[in-house]
Amino acid sequence: MAQRTLDREDWIDAGLTALEAGGTEAVAALPLARALGVTRGSFYWHFASREELLEAVVARWERDHSDAVLDALESITDPWERLRALCERAASKPPSLFIRLLEATDREPAAREAIQRSSERRLAVIGRACRETGMTPAVARRHALLMYSAYVGLARLLDEEPGRMTPRERAAYARHLVVTLVPSE
Numbered sequence: 001m002a003q004r005t006l007d008r009e010d011w012i013d014a015g016l017t018a019l020e021a022g023g024t025e026a027v028a029a030l031p032l033a034r035a036l037g038v039t040r041g042s043f044y045w046h047f048a049s050r051e052e053l054l055e056a057v058v059a060r061w062e063r064d065h066s067d068a069v070l071d072a073l074e075s076i077t078d079p080w081e082r083l084r085a086l087c088e089r090a091a092s093k094p095p096s097l098f099i100r101l102l103e104a105t106d107r108e109p110a111a112r113e114a115i116q117r118s119s120e121r122r123l124a125v126i127g128r129a130c131r132e133t134g135m136t137p138a139v140a141r142r143h144a145l146l147m148y149s150a151y152v153g154l155a156r157l158l159d160e161e162p163g164r165m166t167p168r169e170r171a172a173y174a175r176h177l178v179v180t181l182v183p184s185e
Helices: 008-022 029-036 040-046 050-074 079-092 096-103 109-132 137-160 167-181
Strands: none
Touching: 008 029, 008 040, 008 050, 008 096, 029 040, 029 050, 050 079, 050 096, 050 109, 079 109, 079 137, 079 167, 096 109, 096 137, 109 137, 137 167
16 A cells, blocks of 8 residues: 555544445544555554544534534524524535434444534524524524424435435525524514
């Protein structure tokens, strides 16, 4: 094998790609070394174990695909616009990494903990926006659960049958979500 110098981020990038394609089981030293064109020994320069790599991959997902998205949404000051943007974002691209982590929550502590943190934060962001529109805390909580469960359901549906909805249909679905789930001003 031709040797090339890799850093920790290269392995994490490869781990994210493997996670999306094959789930958490695919995030392992040997298949990633093959994909990267290096020996497995390179892995051990950067990670003590597969679990450490998986934790780093999950942390990257949480930072880039959960926290960054929510941070961007929270920067929208108008709560109605924030909820609309959330619906549009939820329907824009099937969240395959999210689904792979959901599938692994029963066997991978890192996945379980990240999904739990992400879910709690997503519910908090949605609930806060709902309260800012004038909903009572109890109604806002129920509304947040409904919106989040629609997101999870759509993600699972599109993962099971990727061709079920075209990008145009997903955009129409997002508009329907807004009309159905975002309170009117």
